[in-house]
Amino acid sequence: MREIGGSQPPYAHLQWAYAWDFRNPQWVLDTNNAYQGYYKAPSFxxxxxxxxxxEILNRVLTDLNTYKTEWFDKFVTGQEPLxxxxxxxxxxxxxxxADVIAVRxxxxxxxxxxxxS
Incomplete structure (x- = not known):
């Protein structure tokens, strides 16, 4: 089990995916095909x-993401009002x-x- 991620809680969902694919291959294929029509492609x-x-992304994103996360945490915990x-x-x-938006x-x-397109 350890070879496929056993006893490592962050990867427990992978164990279930492998088990379903292995034990019920036809069911997995049928279900995937049935729900494929409802799948939404990534938006970006x-x-x-x-x-x-x-270079722009490297320069800006780390500080931007840290700042965003800190403020989100403050908003959610009530440390800062909306x-x-x-x-x-x-x-x-x-x-x-604005630089990140321009790059994207x-x-x-x-x-x-x-x-x-």
Missing amino acids: PQVRPTLDEQ SKFDEFVDGLNKLGA QQQYERYGELTG
């Missing part, structure tokens, strides 16, 4: 950033959220050019 396509884009949400957004902008927009447009 996976497009690799250029070197320049990656009336300070505009202050939170201003902080995101000061940390470079470029990636999205590049994806559209490649796929013709």
